Amino acid sequence: MRYPVTGLRTFRAGSLAAAILAVGLAGCQVDSVSGPTASELDPYTGSKENIASLSAVLEANPRDPHAYNMRGTAFGKANKSEQAIQDFTRAVELDPSYYQAYANRALVYRNMGRMDLALADYNRALSINPNYDSAYVARGNIYRQHNQPGLALNDYNNAIRLNPSDPRAYHNRALIYQARNQHNKAVDDFSRAIGLDPKAPAPYNGRGVSYLAQGNAKAALEDFNWSLEYDRKTASAWANRGVALEELGHKNEAIGSYNRAIALEATNKTAREGLGRLGATYSRTRT
Structure with a gap:
């Protein structure tokens, strides 16, 4: 079954995949990556015990910029943004050449929505x-999310030139290519990101969207399944999986995926429109 759609001239007229991609790319159904890779996450970093230990270090060494940077990182991990900023600020006061502290403060500013301050700190770093x-990747994300794809692409290219083993740079560059409908390049970069960090769910989700754009719903479904294998709480992956299943003619399974997406994100447009096309209504499912 085909559905009329406007707005994506690069896809075949009336394609269901085109309809979903129009919503998906505009509605953030793919995910950017700016933090550490899955293998780098350490839940201890933001623990009370770690913060207390670092505070003891600072009591003994009150002019150690590295200790302030480490405690600032711990505060950031614990979502104590103001304390984190204070520590990073003290670190750069003690050592104005401490570029890592500028970048760490920029990340906290970015998480707080203070993009002008974040950009200034990345520029300083x-x-x-x-x-x-890493600062090129992070600054590139700010540019990309603020509709400056040329500047973002330049930053991702620099990051890859300096460190070809960083999956985040490939993933985020793929999002630029995807937004430009350059899906062959996007698939290549998503694949590189997956090869470097096979357990990260976002690149599978992103590559699946590009596979849909190329008319390869079977490969897309496989990628959405892999994304959900590593993170079953991502609404966009469930919604995108529903699209692939719908394109393949698996109506009941598609409805199930759309329901899972809405259970996680009640306003998910891709999932709600999918249920509407299939003549179904939301029915709560166990996530």
């Missing part, structure tokens, strides 16, 4: 160390 690849 890169002026001190033009080879700081």
Whole structure:
């Protein structure tokens, strides 16, 4: 069954996949990656015990910028943003060339929605160390999310040139290509990201969207399944999985996936429109 759609001239006219991709790409059904890779996450970092230990270090060494940077990182992990900013600020006061502390403060500012301050800190970090690849990835994400894809692409290219083993740079560059309907390039970059961090769910979800755009619903479904294998709480992956199943003619399974998406995110447009096309209504399912 086909449905009329406008707005995506690069896809075949009336394609269901085109209809969903129009919603998906505009409605953030793919996910950016800016933090550490899955293998780098350490839940102890933001624990009360770690913060207390670092505070004891600072009591003994009150002019140690590295200790302030470490405790600031712990505060950031614990979602104590103001304390984190205070520590990173103290770190750069003690050592104005401490580019990692500028970048860490930028991340906290970004999480707080203070993008102008975040961008200024990333710029400062890169002026001190033009080879700081992680800062290029992070700054590129700010540019991309604020409709400056050319600047973002340049930053991701620099990050990859400096560190070809960072999956985040490939993933986020793929999102630029995907938004430009350059899906072959997007698939290549998502695949590189997956090869470097096979347990990260977001690149599978992103690659699946590009496979849908290429008319390969079977490969897309496989990727959405892998994404959900590593994170079953991502509404966009369930919604996108529903699209692939619908495209393949598996109506009941598609309805189930759309329901799972809505259970996680009540306003998920892709899932709600999918249920509407299939003549179904939301029925709560166990997530």
